Amino acid sequence: MKTQRFTDNSLFRFLMVILVPLAIILLVHFKAGNYYESILILFFINLILAASLNLTNGITGIFSLGQAGFMALGAYIGSILTLSESTKDTMVSKMPQWLKQFQLPFWAALIVAACVTMIIAGIIGFAILRAKGHYLAVITLGMVIVIKSVLDNASSLTNGSRGISGMTKYSTLPVVIITALISLFILYRFRTSAYGRSMIALREDEDAAASLGINHRTIRLMSFMISAFFAAVGGCLWAHLQRTIAPSLFYFDETFTILEMSVLGGMASLSGAIPGAAVLTFLPQLLANFSTGFTIFGIHVPQINGLTNIVTSVLFIIMIIFRKEGITGSSEYLVGTLFSSSTYTGLFRKQTYLDFAHAFTRKNRSEKNKGEPQ
Amino acid sequence: MSEVLLRVQELTQQFKGVLAVDHINMDLETGKIYGLIGTNGAGKSTVINMISGNLFPTEGQILYEDKPITHVPAAQRARAGIARTFQNLRLFEDQTVLDNVITASQITRTYTLFEMLTYMPRYRREEKEFAARSLQALQTMGIEQYASYQADSLAYAFQRRLEIARCLAIRPKLLLLDEPAAGMNPQESLQLVEDIRKIHQVHPEMTILLIEHDMKVVMNLCEYIYVMASGRMIAEGTPRQIYESEEVISVYLGGSAHRIGKQTAGE
Ligand SMILES: Nc1ncnc2c1ncn2[C@@H]1O[C@H](COP(=O)(O)OP(=O)(O)OP(=O)(O)O)[C@@H](O)[C@H]1O
Numbered sequence: 001m002k003t004q005r006f007t008d009n010s011l012f013r014f015l016m017v018i019l020v021p022l023a024i025i026l027l028v029h030f031k032a033g034n035y036y037e038s039i040l041i042l043f044f045i046n047l048i049l050a051a052s053l054n055l056t057n058g059i060t061g062i063f064s065l066g067q068a069g070f071m072a073l074g075a076y077i078g079s080i081l082t083l084s085e086s087t088k089d090t091m092v093s094k095m096p097q098w099l100k101q102f103q104l105p106f107w108a109a110l111i112v113a114a115c116v117t118m119i120i121a122g123i124i125g126f127a128i129l130r131a132k133g134h135y136l137a138v139i140t141l142g143m144v145i146v147i148k149s150v151l152d153n154a155s156s157l158t159n160g161s162r163g164i165s166g167m168t169k170y171s172t173l174p175v176v177i178i179t180a181l182i183s184l185f186i187l188y189r190f191r192t193s194a195y196g197r198s199m200i201a202l203r204e205d206e207d208a209a210a211s212l213g214i215n216h217r218t219i220r221l222m223s224f225m226i227s228a229f230f231a232a233v234g235g236c237l238w239a240h241l242q243r244t245i246a247p248s249l250f251y252f253d254e255t256f257t258i259l260e261m262s263v264l265g266g267m268a269s270l271s272g273a274i275p276g277a278a279v280l281t282f283l284p285q286l287l288a289n290f291s292t293g294f295t296i297f298g299i300h301v302p303q304i305n306g307l308t309n310i311v312t313s314v315l316f317i318i319m320i321i322f323r324k325e326g327i328t329g330s331s332e333y334l335v336g337t338l339f340s341s342s343t344y345t346g347l348f349r350k351q352t353y354l355d356f357a358h359a360f361t362r363k364n365r366s367e368k369n370k371g372e373p374q
Numbered sequence: 375m376s377e378v379l380l381r382v383q384e385l386t387q388q389f390k391g392v393l394a395v396d397h398i399n400m401d402l403e404t405g406k407i408y409g410l411i412g413t414n415g416a417g418k419s420t421v422i423n424m425i426s427g428n429l430f431p432t433e434g435q436i437l438y439e440d441k442p443i444t445h446v447p448a449a450q451r452a453r454a455g456i457a458r459t460f461q462n463l464r465l466f467e468d469q470t471v472l473d474n475v476i477t478a479s480q481i482t483r484t485y486t487l488f489e490m491l492t493y494m495p496r497y498r499r500e501e502k503e504f505a506a507r508s509l510q511a512l513q514t515m516g517i518e519q520y521a522s523y524q525a526d527s528l529a530y531a532f533q534r535r536l537e538i539a540r541c542l543a544i545r546p547k548l549l550l551l552d553e554p555a556a557g558m559n560p561q562e563s564l565q566l567v568e569d570i571r572k573i574h575q576v577h578p579e580m581t582i583l584l585i586e587h588d589m590k591v592v593m594n595l596c597e598y599i600y601v602m603a604s605g606r607m608i609a610e611g612t613p614r615q616i617y618e619s620e621e622v623i624s625v626y627l628g629g630s631a632h633r634i635g636k637q638t639a640g641e
């Protein structure tokens with residue numbers, strides 16, 4: 001039933017995965033609008049965030065709502081590390097002297113922020129991962145609240161609810177593309193290795209997994225920590241795109257935006273992060289054009305407040321009703337194609353193009369994987 | 375060959391209100407096939423759950439290779455060589471058949487996280503090994519041609535076989551089979567008996583404990599049989615002894631020993 005529709009046609013997948021985004025990028029540079037570029041940057045950041053959530057929620061089956069919290073940690077730690085001494089001096093004057101003087105290049109700050117967040121996630125996870133299902137969802141949501149109030153109150157480090165600003169805009173398009181590719185690659189390596197298979201086994205059947213020697217504590221914790229690592233990467237990139245952060249930005253709104261991307265795209269596969277992030281990054285921007293009112297067939301539609309929220313929520317509900325496994329389901333063809341060498345070698349083979357033409361002219365129903373035995 | 379692999383002493387499981395297993399004793403010697411029979415609700419599955427570690431006993435102890443494992447978690451027991459199937463199939467349904475088995479054969483993984491991320495030779499070699507061993511296990515169970523199918527798209531009898539293949543992939547010393555022929559037609563269960571015999575020939579050092587309702591299967595296959603009724607061990611012995619035991623016959627109402635509990639097969 002869930003056979004991958006494009007398994008036999010790597011070129012087709014290639015077009016979907018690489019050429020389409022590339023075309024968009026080219027288009028952006030053609031128009032040279034700063035606005036389009038920042039949307040695209042946001043897309044790649046969201047991609048990292050959604051993929052990181054998919055690892056826990058979809059693949060390992062631990063339903064976490066804590067991504068915004070880890071994102072906040074990554075954003076704050078990263079920003080504090082890249083800001084110059086003088087900026088920190090004027091903005092957060094109570095910050096300890098050594099930390100004021102401590103400044104790292106962006107890439108180093110990014111990695112340190114992610115690693116520190118991962119360690120914090122490890123400590124939190126050790127305590128909370130005994131809980132399961134709804135309980136865990138509520139606990140992780142509680143964690144987001146706790147992290148926010150810590151950031152609000154630890155004003156000698158974070159400048160309290162006013163937040164910190166003045167970061168350099170390091171998150172340029174090449175930076176986020178490279179980071180997103182590396183992040184996806186690492187997550188994909190996990191997904192296809194013994195670790196990923198253990199995660200899936202735990203999601204599908206914990207008793208069966210245990211009877212095959214899979215230690216649920218270790219694997220769950222690992223999944224939670226890696227997920228936090230990439231949430232922090234996303235958060236740090238985000239901070240260096242917006243250049244100003246405050247605790248309230250990493251709260252329920254962000255939590256549910258990431259969750260929506262993840263669910264809409266398809267939680268159970270990393271590939272799902274691609275359509276998920278795309279829809280929820282581009283759609284709101286598109287809708288923003290209409291929210292001030294527009295004319296259709298001569299009828300003037302007045303301004304609708306919260307049009308974006310209404311449309312995305314309706315979309316979300318429709319998706320939950322009709323295809324609750326999300327756009328990609330659990331199939332991994334998008335990311336798989338991206339990192340499979342046959343995709344690239346296939347470009348130089350005639351057969352690939354013939355297959356592509358075949359698929360294009362006729363619904364390519366592969367006989368190989370279809371049909372039920374007996 | 376007569377060293378004891380698994381020793382169960384005064385094993386007891388008290389659920390709320392139900393004494394499911396009542397102070398039973400078992401000695402399983404290396405390389406033999408044992409049968410565990412009994413009526414519906416006799417406590418057979420509960421015994422297997424306790425041996426595999428999916429359930430901890432309320433009393434008594436389990437010795438495996440002369441070491442107490444009574445409170446060792448299931449995952450660790452699997453790594454020590456105890457494999458099991460479940461009475462009601464527990465496959466990873468939306469994974470492929472091959473992936474189901476690889477998830478088991480990866481129990482021997484020694485590559486590290488770092489080696490995995492950097493695609494080091496050891497990672498690649500072991501992953502290949504897992505796949506090869508899994509295919510071999512599928513071959514033993516005669517379902518290697520379905521390797522790329524989604525597990526729940528297989529016919530029921532094949533899903534049962536897949537679950538056994540998954541056990542074989544961890545190279546167990548003790549294989550616990552909970553009604554592997556349940557839901558199969560007579561022909562299929564006959565074939566399964568042959569396959570279990572084959573497994574036993576290929577791995578003579580493997581000990582097998584088989585729960586089965588079908589008396590014919592058990593009498594055919596097992597060298598030694600335990601009989602349970604309402605949580606207690608009411609008899610044990612060679613098939614011949616069990617066949618002739620009056621106590622067993624009387625428990626099974628009127629003594630149609632050939633069809634002990636047959637009417638309850640399935641569940
Ligand atoms: N988790 C549980 N909680 C409470 N009672 C249980 C539980 N599991 C089993 N029981 C009870 O324990 C008794 C033994 O159950 P068990 O499943 O071991 O029987 P069985 O011999 O495997 O039977 P069957 O032939 O139906 O598989 C039954 O009365 C059952 O209702």
Ligand SMILES: [Mg+2]
Pocket residue numbers: 418419420461552
């Ligand atoms: Mg049972």
